Amino acid sequence: MDVQERIKQQVTSHPVVLYMKGSPSFPQCGFSANAVRILNALGVKEFFSVDVLQDAEIRQGIKDYANWPTIPQLYINGEFVGGSDIMTEMYQSGELQKLLQA
Amino acid sequence: MVTPESIKHNIEQGMPVAYLSVTGDGAHFEAVVVSEEFAGKSRVQRHQRVYQTLGDRMREEIHALSMKTFTPQEWQEIQ
Numbered sequence A: 001m002d003v004q005e006r007i008k009q010q011v012t013s014h015p016v017v018l019y020m021k022g023s024p025s026f027p028q029c030g031f032s033a034n035a036v037r038i039l040n041a042l043g044v045k046e047f048f049s050v051d052v053l054q055d056a057e058i059r060q061g062i063k064d065y066a067n068w069p070t071i072p073q074l075y076i077n078g079e080f081v082g083g084s085d086i087m088t089e090m091y092q093s094g095e096l097q098k099l100l101q102a
Numbered sequence B: 001m002v003t004p005e006s007i008k009h010n011i012e013q014g015m016p017v018a019y020l021s022v023t024g025d026g027a028h029f030e031a032v033v034v035s036e037e038f039a040g041k042s043r044v045q046r047h048q049r050v051y052q053t054l055g056d057r058m059r060e061e062i063h064a065l066s067m068k069t070f071t072p073q074e075w076q077e078i079q
Helices: A003-013 A030-041 A056-065 A084-093 A095-101 B004-014 B043-054 B072-078
Strands: A016-020 A048-051 A073-076 A079-082 B019-024 B028-034 B064-070
Touching: A003 A056, A016 A030, A030 A084, A030 B064, A079 A084, A079 B043, A084 A095, A084 B043, A084 B064, B004 B019, B004 B028, B004 B043, B028 B043, B028 B072, B043 B064, B064 B072
Parallel strands: A016 A048, B028 B064
Antiparallel strands: A016 A073, A073 A079, B019 B028
């Protein structure tokens, strides 16, 4: 299976998927830490996280998947939502909570 | 080293901007981009537009660029 297929499978088989550097308990970058903090603050206890530092193929492939060159990347129900900045804005405006409840 | 000026230059060359500021310390950068082009676009599309002006620099050199995007009207409202 090629990397784009692998990513597609990951984002469509879990409701909430976060591609990040490090793990939710030990994020390896401030932006990834911010993304985890937001999900935790919204009460999302269970989400599927992928540590791109552990998978070089995904680390490159994820940049093409949503035409988005940076990490973290949040997917909800298979749709790309955004990175750390967008998650912050959507959290502050209440949009992210709505999206998670839908 | 990546400078805020070089990032600013790429964005200015790549799209019309009404206001643009880029600050940073060589590792982490923050940009505020105000452009008419953002009208009617989602947040994701806006960021993609700015990333486009930076091309491969986003993948290779620039590891941390945080940004806020506004249309001129949105920008005026928060001033």
